[in-house]
Amino acid sequence: MTFFIPELEYTFYGPIVLGSILIGIIVACVLMRKAGVERVTVLFTALFTFVCIIVCSIMTSIILLRDIHKIGFVAAGGAIGLMLGAVTSVLIHREHTREALTVWILVAPLMYGLSKIGCHIAGCCYGVPYEGPFSIHYERYGGAGCFPIQLTETITFVLIFIIGMIVYLSGSESISHIRAAKVVIILSTIAKISQEYLREGHTGGLLSNYQILIFVIAVIAYISTVFISRMPSD
Amino acid sequence: MNNQGFDPNQNNGFQGQQYNPQGQMPPQQQYNPQGQMYPQGQMYPQGQMYPQGQMYPQQQYSPQGQMPPQQQYNPQGQMYPQQNDNHTATILCIISLLCHFVVPTVFTMLLGAFGDGDIGGSDDTLLSSFFSMIVCVSYLASWVLMIIVRVKYRNSTFGKVLMIIYIVILALGIIGFIILVAACVDMVRHCPGFILP
DSSP, rough: OEEEEEESSOOHHHHEEEEEEEEHHHHHHHHHHHHTTOOOHHHHHHHHHHHHHHHHHHHHHHHHHHOOOGGOHHHHHHHHHHHHHHHHHHHHOOOOOHHHHHHHHHHHHHHHHHHHHHHHHHHHHBBBBBOOOEEEEGGGTTEEEOOHHHHHHHHHHHHHHHHHHHHHHHSSSHHHHHHHHHHHHHHHHHHHHHHHTBBBOOOSSSOOOOHHHHHHHHHHHHHHHHHHHHSSOO | OTSSSTTTTSOOOOTTBOOOOOOOOOOGGSSSSSSOOOOOTHHHHHHHHOOOTOOOOTOOOOOOOOOGGGGOOOOOOOOOOHHHHHHHHHHHHHHHHIIIIIIIHHHHHHHHHHHGGGGGGGHHHHHHHHHHHHHHHHHHHHHHHHHHHHOOTTTTHHHHHHHHHHHHOOOOOHHHHHHHHHHHHHHHTSTTEEEEE
């Protein structure tokens, strides 16, 4: 079974990415309200995190490409923005700190997984040459088969989100909520770094700059989680 | 002992359902639940029977309409901002405004004047990247300051206005992005024989 992606007039990459971010924000807001966070706090956190995701994503593309004429959205930048927005909001509001940070870490793989659908349709970030089952053939690239890395990442990261939600909902104490955040960070890091090797754009060395960046972001996220978990929850 | 023969320093005569003909509060009830003293010398309604075993009603206030001390605190137990806090909120709002509008404008003008990736040479792209980062950081800082003002100084009108302005600008930006995308798609459709790269 193979997939053939024709050359489209417009791939709706931007709206799909924006939609995945909005879906993640809605899920995070619902979980925050269920945890007992005030509506005003949820609103400010959602607004600020959304702004941070967009701005940091653009900033990361500027830093990586070093050309402001080629700015775009970078997933690593979005992750940085999400952590920056969530941690800053937690430090300002100091309300249900563990739950407020955990829910945003939980929805990060959901946002990323859904945004990869846009990449799949647009044909960016395609996989290594591959002619086996489920290979993707892009008309714009001459019809050669590629590994379905975007769909693989979508399935993987949505599964990570589901696992995180199960761990989060299985315990009622805030310490189990923090445990869910740590599980999601570790699983997402392993999945992202390992699947980078299946991407055509991988340089071929042991570790690319992008993989190192992912690892650094994961370490910062883990340390932030540990730091927030030691703060009073209210 | 006062002229009515009542010693306000002693808890005599004031039991659960006793009337207070003078309408004076018994000594132990001169304090609100937070341990603060009610304004002195204020009379409470006369002839009112004290509820048995209950503290004096929370909503009582003096005839002068003075707010009892417990209403100077919000439900989280924090004191409502006083007059000098508005000054701090105003300063934070002004800094936020500068970060949101002035700094990005100045550095965008500098970007146009000095930093251009087309000129070539890594220095120019580094400079433009540096200026772009300052614009982004300044924009985020403006939001942080606005949220701090809205959280810590809730009564600040300046903060409320700032919040509305920022949200409206963000919404207009998103709508503008959607319109731009739709316009580009429409333009491409009307180009005969044009194939997207």
